[in-house]
Amino acid sequence: MKVSNANWAEKLAGKMPEHLAREIDIFETELTLRKQGKVDERVIAETRLRRGVYGQRYDNGQRHNGKAVQSVAYPSGSLTKGPNTMWDAPGMQRIKIPAGGLDAGQLETLADLAEEYSDGIAHVTTRQDFQLHYVHIEDTPSLMRRLAAAQITTREACGNSVRNVTACPYAGVCPDQAFDVTPYSKAMSKFLLGHPDCQNFGRKFKPSFSGCSQHACGLASMHDLGLIGVTRIEDGKEKRGFETYVGGGLGAVPYQAKLFDAFVPPEEILPLAQSIARVFAARGEKKNRSRARIKFLIQDLGIEKFRELVLEERKTLPHDPRWTEFVAEAETFEETPLRPAGKAPLLGTEAFQRWVKTNTRAQRQEGYVVVTITLPLGDITANQLRSLADIARRFTNETIRATVEQNIVLRWISQADLTEMHKALDAVGLADPGAGTIVDVVTCPGTDTCKLGISSSRGLSAELRKRLGEKSFQLDESVQGLHIKVSGCFNSCGQHHVADMGFYGVSRKMSGYAVPHFQVVLGGEWEQNGQSYGLPVIAVPSKNIPEVVSRLTGRYAASRRQGESFKDFIKRTGKVELKRMLEDLARPPADPSDRTYFSDWGDPREYGLLDMGVGECAGEVISPVEFDLMAAERELFEAQVAWEGGQVEQAGVTAYQSMLRAAKALVKIETQSVSDDPGQIVREFRARFYDTQKFFDPFAGGKFAQYLFTAQEKSSEPATQDSARYLIDEAQLFIDAAHSCYNRIATPVSA
Amino acid sequence: MGNPVMQQQTELQHVNVKLILQNHADADLEPLIPVFHQWIQDQPPGELLLDIADYQHVPAGPGVVLIGHEGDYSVDNTDNRLGVRYNRKAPLDGSNEDRLKQAARAALTACRRLEEEPRLGGKLRFGGQEIEIFINDRLLAPNSDATREAADSEFRAFARKLFRGTDYSVTYESDPRKLFKVFLKSAQPFSVAALLESLG
Numbered sequence: 043m044k045v046s047n048a049n050w051a052e053k054l055a056g057k058m059p060e061h062l063a064r065e066i067d068i069f070e071t072e073l074t075l076r077k078q079g080k081v082d083e084r085v086i087a088e089t090r091l092r093r094g095v096y097g098q099r100y101d102n103g104q105r106h107n108g109k110a111v112q113s114v115a116y117p118s119g120s121l122t123k124g125p126n127t128m129w130d131a132p133g134m135q136r137i138k139i140p141a142g143g144l145d146a147g148q149l150e151t152l153a154d155l156a157e158e159y160s161d162g163i164a165h166v167t168t169r170q171d172f173q174l175h176y177v178h179i180e181d182t183p184s185l186m187r188r189l190a191a192a193q194i195t196t197r198e199a200c201g202n203s204v205r206n207v208t209a210c211p212y213a214g215v216c217p218d219q220a221f222d223v224t225p226y227s228k229a230m231s232k233f234l235l236g237h238p239d240c241q242n243f244g245r246k247f248k249p250s251f252s253g254c255s256q257h258a259c260g261l262a263s264m265h266d267l268g269l270i271g272v273t274r275i276e277d278g279k280e281k282r283g284f285e286t287y288v289g290g291g292l293g294a295v296p297y298q299a300k301l302f303d304a305f306v307p308p309e310e311i312l313p314l315a316q317s318i319a320r321v322f323a324a325r326g327e328k329k330n331r332s333r334a335r336i337k338f339l340i341q342d343l344g345i346e347k348f349r350e351l352v353l354e355e356r357k358t359l360p361h362d363p364r365w366t367e368f369v370a371e372a373e374t375f376e377e378t379p380l381r382p383a384g385k386a387p388l389l390g391t392e393a394f395q396r397w398v399k400t401n402t403r404a405q406r407q408e409g410y411v412v413v414t415i416t417l418p419l420g421d422i423t424a425n426q427l428r429s430l431a432d433i434a435r436r437f438t439n440e441t442i443r444a445t446v447e448q449n450i451v452l453r454w455i456s457q458a459d460l461t462e463m464h465k466a467l468d469a470v471g472l473a474d475p476g477a478g479t480i481v482d483v484v485t486c487p488g489t490d491t492c493k494l495g496i497s498s499s500r501g502l503s504a505e506l507r508k509r510l511g512e513k514s515f516q517l518d519e520s521v522q523g524l525h526i527k528v529s530g531c532f533n534s535c536g537q538h539h540v541a542d543m544g545f546y547g548v549s550r551k552m553s554g555y556a557v558p559h560f561q562v563v564l565g566g567e568w569e570q571n572g573q574s575y576g577l578p579v580i581a582v583p584s585k586n587i588p589e590v591v592s593r594l595t596g597r598y599a600a601s602r603r604q605g606e607s608f609k610d611f612i613k614r615t616g617k618v619e620l621k622r623m624l625e626d627l628a629r630p631p632a633d634p635s636d637r638t639y640f641s642d643w644g645d646p647r648e649y650g651l652l653d654m655g656v657g658e659c660a661g662e663v664i665s666p667v668e669f670d671l672m673a674a675e676r677e678l679f680e681a682q683v684a685w686e687g688g689q690v691e692q693a694g695v696t697a698y699q700s701m702l703r704a705a706k707a708l709v710k711i712e713t714q715s716v717s718d719d720p721g722q723i724v725r726e727f728r729a730r731f732y733d734t735q736k737f738f739d740p741f742a743g744g745k746f747a748q749y750l751f752t753a754q755e756k757s758s759e760p761a762t763q764d765s766a767r768y769l770i771d772e773a774q775l776f777i778d779a780a781h782s783c784y785n786r787i788a789t790p791v792s793a
Numbered sequence: 794m795g796n797p798v799m800q801q802q803t804e805l806q807h808v809n810v811k812l813i814l815q816n817h818a819d820a821d822l823e824p825l826i827p828v829f830h831q832w833i834q835d836q837p838p839g840e841l842l843l844d845i846a847d848y849q850h851v852p853a854g855p856g857v858v859l860i861g862h863e864g865d866y867s868v869d870n871t872d873n874r875l876g877v878r879y880n881r882k883a884p885l886d887g888s889n890e891d892r893l894k895q896a897a898r899a900a901l902t903a904c905r906r907l908e909e910e911p912r913l914g915g916k917l918r919f920g921g922q923e924i925e926i927f928i929n930d931r932l933l934a935p936n937s938d939a940t941r942e943a944a945d946s947e948f949r950a951f952a953r954k955l956f957r958g959t960d961y962s963v964t965y966e967s968d969p970r971k972l973f974k975v976f977l978k979s980a981q982p983f984s985v986a987a988l989l990e991s992l993g
């Protein structure tokens with residue numbers, strides 16, 4: 043789209059690393075070939091994804107405008123950039139930032155690109171990436187060249203590849219770390235980027251580094267490969283190593299990573315990662331995308347067998363000098379401050395004091411702190427990025443990191459500079475307090491821009507932020523430190539599983555209309571590297587979620603025992619009581635003419651693909667299917683309660699029964715001749731809803747039906763604590779999908 | 794038509810025009826969202842409107858943006874100066890003057906629609922005097938003295954026409970990192986309709 047696209051290659055010649063320049067030239071040629079019809083649309087889709095060029099909502103050429111589905115007549119007509127993905131549709135560009143580390147010049151580059159190719163906003167993601175939205179595909183080569191000139195690549199930011207290697211943003215300055223994991227994470231990032239052994243995965247692969255086990259910063263437990271820095275004494279000397287975990291992941295069904303090795307020496311981390319990549323590429327699922335992450339491979343094989351395969355693979359690897367050449371430098375790597383250490387000011391305005399309380403964190407180096415820049419919903423303007431670059435140059439040696447909480451931190455701030463720094467940040471709207479508190483809501487893009495979004499996660503997060511921000515410092519101290527995380531769908535990009543209060547988007551019917559809802563997930567744990575996951579309690583209309591937060595925090599503040607964490611409070615309260623507390627919020631509005639519930643936060647369009655008049659909202663007629671789905675929900679709830687009470691076997695059986703009940707509810711739409719025999723239910727469901735694709739989600743396809751089929755196959759196996767937990771999560775998703783399927787069938791879609 | 798020598802030196806593509814609004818301190822942009830949704834439903838001739846991006850939560854940010862294929866419309870609060878902005882994204886043929894006119898006309902037409910929109914209650918209103926014009930392409934128009942020298946006469950000619958020969962001032966954005974931007978200010982206020990009329 044930009045007139046200047048033809049000129050950036052020449053302008054930046056010699057400024058880009060040669061290999062990046064060459065790769066971008068190739069990508070640009072591939073785009074040209076696609077326009078000429080010489081490259082298949084599926085090939086160009088994966089090609090662009092591996093360059094971080096993602097699709098966005100409405101790129102299939104259709105948009106529901108609240109009344110009807112509108113065709114979007116893009117100028118390039120039928121030309122596509124992937125299956126069902128129109129060429130001219132705006133897309134998202136993801137930009138990899140290894141370990142979240144940036145310098146001031148890179149912030150300025152991101153600012154320029156946000157202005158010229160996007161909408162003036164750069165967005166920090168939950169994996170320390172940056173994203174630009176509404177980018178035209180033909181602008182992406184120029185955008186990539188300008189990034190390359192700033193030593194940034196977008197390669198393998200998406201697609202079935204090794205994604206951004208994340209690391210604790212406090213590495214090197216954290217008082218609790220074993221050692222600074224930054225150089226090790228960067229070495230792994232560089233080593234795996236474009237590595238031939240990482241080009242044939244069935245799905246993505248996400249590594250992460252953490253400097254300690256007690257904090258959340260690296261989130262090792264929810265990564266495909268999580269490495270936690272540890273030390274031990276060998277021959278009287280302290281030796282560095284990594285406690286190494288594999289097979290964690292959030293997604294629709296969260297898996298805790300398994301310990302692979304308690305101590306991997308630095309010189310072994312790269313060959314180990316390479317060996318894991320080889321085993322994943324060779325044995326990981328390729329056809330069924332819903333089972334293609336490495337967590338499923340490890341679950342199927344068992345960690346012992348997986349370890350054995352990896353270690354066998356390790357023996358066969360030809361030596362690569364890159365495995366060890368970074369190690370000596372990593373041992374001595376250390377950032378330096380720009381300014382001398384100082385003492386924190388004792389006085390300051392109330393705003394300053396609040397900011398110091400929540401947005402500064404003592405470093406292990408005396409006299410210095412890390413300052414967190416709170417970014418609302420992870421967003422920062424181009425002008426703010428430039429101002430932040432100035433501030434970083436003024437107070438630091440450009441020691442900047444993006445965080446997985448969608449903020450930015452500046453490290454090595456002399457405490458003596460805090461007053462001046464606060465003033466500088468405040469002048470450009472970057473001195474909001476509340477970092478890491480309940481106000482600092484984490485959210486994925488949701489229905490704003492994501493094709494998979496079901497509910498408006500950003501709309502809800504903005505509303506929660508607004509409401510909680512108004513009274514944040516009046517909230518009980520115990521409530522202030524809670525974490526809220528929101529995902530627009532079950533895929534967990536907002537990391538809702540590891541929040542005290544997590545929410546993920548689902549749809550439900552009320553009074554004959556689809557209504558945006560969020561499933562309430564309670565009691566996850568952010569600390570300890572995200573070590574335990576919350577459980578879904580109840581689905582509540584989007585518009586009632588602020589009241590859910592209000593009730594839960596109020597109850598916690600009022601009835602919390604001495605030192606009791608929110609997770610423990612949730613456990614003590616129990617699902618039955620929690621559901622009772624919230625169930626009135628799940629009911630339809632008392633006044634049927636109240637349309638509030640039928641649109642989402644920040645989006646006045648009537649939710650869903652509906653075109654029914656208000657007069658037809660004779661809504662109190664509940665079909666037998668809806669009753670049956672409600673019964674399935676109830677059974678699932680009972681399964682959750684059983685699991686919580688340690689009745690693992692009972693939990694597994696009941697969760698499976700809830701899936702059967704939901705499947706049978708759908709089957710009964712077409713035939714009443716179905717018994718309670720699981721075999722018959724699954725056969726009928728498969729024939730009527732799976733083979734016909736009626737059950738298929740537009741984006742997830744038949745993934746959730748597979749959960750039922752697998753549950754049936756394994757129904758005679760004894761349940762373990764893990765397997766029952768996974769089955770409960772899968773049953774929830776299956777029932778959510780059954781609701782969606784019924785909504786589609788029951789509601790005529792306008793064209 | 795623009796001066797051909799000048800076009801060679803500085804091709805003014807991707808022109809942005811922002812009309813600074815009056816009384817913006819208490820402006821609530823929330824009611825703008827259904828209005829922009831209506832614009833998408835209506836799809837004006839000759840352009841494709843696609844989506845809405847809401848950045849009200851970001852201080853001094855882009856505000857609420859109506860994303861289009863050829864260009865974006867927004868009520869933008871960059872630099873804490875609230876204004877109706879048009880951001881031309883697709884290249885345009887013609888002279889620099891043609892492109893300046895196109896962007897100005899688009900911004901003014903949008904502003905008029907917003908001024909007349911009953912759901913906004915007359916709260917978004919052009920201040921009558923201040924207009925920012927910027928070129929959203931640093932390679933075509935780096936924010937440098939050279940660009941200023943090359944384009945100054947074109948901006949002055951444009952301002953003379955727009956403000957119908959009344960006094961005006963022309964100043965430039967001084968931070969070289971920022972987009973090349975011109976601040977036009979007329980000595981007397983104009984209505985949106987009058988400025989549209991000036992463009993012919």
